[in-house]
Amino acid sequence: MKRYREDLEIDVANLDKELAQHASKYLFVAEKSVQAEIQYDIAKLACAEKRAKLDQEIRDKASGKITEKMIESEIDRNADFIDAKKVVLARKAESDLARALKESWFQRKDMLVQLAIKSRNELENAMYDTVKKKSA
Numbered sequence: 001m002k003r004y005r006e007d008l009e010i011d012v013a014n015l016d017k018e019l020a021q022h023a024s025k026y027l028f029v030a031e032k033s034v035q036a037e038i039q040y041d042i043a044k045l046a047c048a049e050k051r052a053k054l055d056q057e058i059r060d061k062a063s064g065k066i067t068e069k070m071i072e073s074e075i076d077r078n079a080d081f082i083d084a085k086k087v088v089l090a091r092k093a094e095s096d097l098a099r100a101l102k103e104s105w106f107q108r109k110d111m112l113v114q115l116a117i118k119s120r121n122e123l124e125n126a127m128y129d130t131v132k133k134k135s136a
Helices: 002-008 012-061 068-077 079-135
Strands: none
Touching: 002 012, 002 079, 012 068, 012 079, 068 079
């Protein structure tokens, strides 16, 4: 995460370089975000599959009347299902973090634009002052 924070920093002295490299750096972050989202979806799918298998196993083993609440309770206590839920939660956290990082790159782009405008205005003002002094 430290590397990503460093990449978000803007070297104002090299604004042209920062502007030129922004798109490729953003693409890298966007790809990581997509990968994190895919891993989250895969974990959710695996968890749902585990839930369905446990549900069927419990129904098959039931000798008497069994309620939906009893099935849910049994599934929620299953160690493998708990582990699958933990994986889902971890992948969700990674996905959320990747999404936040991606959003921070949009904010970085906005800041680059503002800095470029400021730099241009300062250059124009300096040129105007130079022309004004020469004509006076």
